[in-house]
Amino acid sequence: MDLAGISGLLTEIGWALLESLPPYREDEALALGEQLRQAGHDPALVAAALTQSRLRGAARGKFGPFADGMLFTATGLEQATRLSVAARHAQRFVSAGIDRVADxxxxxxxxxxxxxxFDREVLAVERDEVTAAVATMNLRHWPEATVRCADATTTDLTGFGGAFVDPARRGETGKRLLDPRLGSPPLSFVLDLAARLPAVGVKTAPGIPHHLVPEGAEAQWISVAGEVVEAGLWFGLLARDGVRRSALVVPGDGEEASPVELSDTDLPTVGAGPVADYLYEPDGAVIRAGLVAQVAAMVGGHLVDPTIAYVTSPTLVRSPLARAYTVEDVFAFQLKTLRSWLRDRGIGRLTIKKRGTAVQPEQLRRQLKVSAAWGDAEATIVLTRVSGRQSVIAVRPITG
Ligand SMILES: C[S@@+](CC[C@H](N)C(=O)[O-])C[C@H]1O[C@@H](n2cnc3c(N)ncnc32)[C@H](O)[C@@H]1O
Known part of the structure; x- marks a missing residue:
């Protein structure tokens, strides 16, 4: 969406048109557009309003009902922090007592x-003109927030106690950049900022390798509804005492559970051993943060292999930090043995999970020739290494 499109929507007529639209439906958009143009609305304005209506619909996953009062660009929405996570970022500044923050x-x-x-005085800096206009509109309810269309790297931060940086992570070709040193602004800018301001935070891609986490920073990996969405690096007053790595597991919208956190303040040593009655698959944020041993200790278990992020235990402990399965069988991986195992049990529907093995689930499925004629029973198998051996663990997911 270009500046003319956004500007049109910010006129009284444009805003009224946008607000009058019904919830967006792809299958009705063409007819609705035609109807609005027939009614005398400017075609460019109709196109801008329908685009915005579509983006609002798509934004509900991140912003819930607030999306209906916001404006978006497609890239801006794709890169935006969901509100439940943005609130976590903001809470760090609140806990540190930082009143003036530059975003x-x-x-x-x-x-x-x-x-x-959270009542912080905010200076929001954005170098892209259209995106800055959109941000201005989205922050219209907060007089203590100012948007400035400028280069963040040359912005004067005198009087600011804290800064939050969420760098653009797409290269010239549109390819995702996992390395924070290549973001815009780059990690070097953030490190320089952290040396000057008491409280600095930066959002990075979840795949950031541990060796790139700067000395003295706390890295927190966050997952929402099981998907790891970011790794935040927190400096100065925003890093918690003694915490280098942490994981925050946030439930999806509509789930009743509360967010759960884990950190490396007390890292147990956990060994590997035989598969017991229950298998645990730690949440992605826990794995990325390197805190699988914490989960093993929490469920009174151990790893199935020193190099694999599966935990096993004789006890069932329900936790949002790991998905639990009942173990039904364990055997060495061999195509023939596995196929007989499935056929003998009348398995017609199979879920294949894997970790630490080169086996490709779809290729294996074809080789196994699982047939509905075998029966309509369902099974889940985990292909992984158990004490160094390629193995099959047949499991049943524990729900609820
Ligand atoms: C990942 S997005 C930020 C998303 C934001 N945290 C949110 O939740 O909506 C990164 C933004 O930084 C802007 N940007 C990149 N380099 C910049 C710079 N040097 N100065 C100002 N803005 C910059 C990009 O235009 C982009 O809109």
Whole structure:
């Protein structure tokens, strides 16, 4: 969406048109557009309003009902922090007692909205003109938030106690950049900032290798509804005492559970051993943070292999930090043995999970020739290494 499109929507007529639209439906959009143009609306404005309506619909996953009062660009929405996570970022500044925060590379303004909601005075800096206009609109309810269209790397931060940086992570070709040193602004800028300001945070890709986590920073991996969405690096007053790595597991919208956190303050030593009655698959944020041993200790178990992120235990402990399965069988991986095992049990529907093995689930499925004629029983198998051997663990997911 270009500046003309956004500007059109910010006129009284444009905003009224956008607000009058019904919830977006792809199959009705063409007819609705035609109807609006027939009614005398400017075609460019109709196109902009329908695009915005579609983006609002798509934004509900990140912003819930707030999306209906916001504006978006497609890239801005894709890069935006979901509100539940932005609130976590903002809470760090609140806990550290930082009142004035600069949001450097603010995008459509999600993190700034969360900071302003927590009564912080926010300077939101965005170099892209259209995105800055969108952020201005999204922050209209908070007079203590100011949007400035400028380069964050040359912005004067005198008087600011803290800064949050969420760098753009797409290269020239549109390819995702996992290395924070290549983001815009780059990690070097953040490190320089952290040396000057008491409280600095930066959002990075979940795949950031541990060796790139700067000395003295706390790295926190966050998952939402089982998907790892980011690794935040927190410096100075925003890093918690003694915590280098932590994981925050946030439930999906509508789930009743509360977020759960784990950190490396007390890292147990856990060995590997035979598969017991229950198998645990730690949440991705826990794995990325390197805290699988914590989960093993929590469930009174051990690893199935020193190099694999599966935990096993004779006890069932329910936790959002790991998905639990009842173990039904364990045997060495061999195509023939596995096929007989499935056929003998009338398995017609098979879920294949794997970790630490080169086997490709879809290729294996073809080789196994699982047939509905075998029966309609269902099974889940985990292909992994158990004490160094390629093995099959047949499991049943524990639900609820
Ligand atoms: C990942 S997005 C920020 C998303 C934002 N945290 C949110 O939740 O909506 C990064 C933004 O930084 C902006 N940006 C990149 N380099 C910049 C710079 N040097 N100065 C200002 N903005 C910059 C990009 O235009 C992009 O909109």
């Amino acid at each position: 450097l590379g603010c995008g459509i303004g999600a993190d700034s909205m969360a900071l302003a909601t």
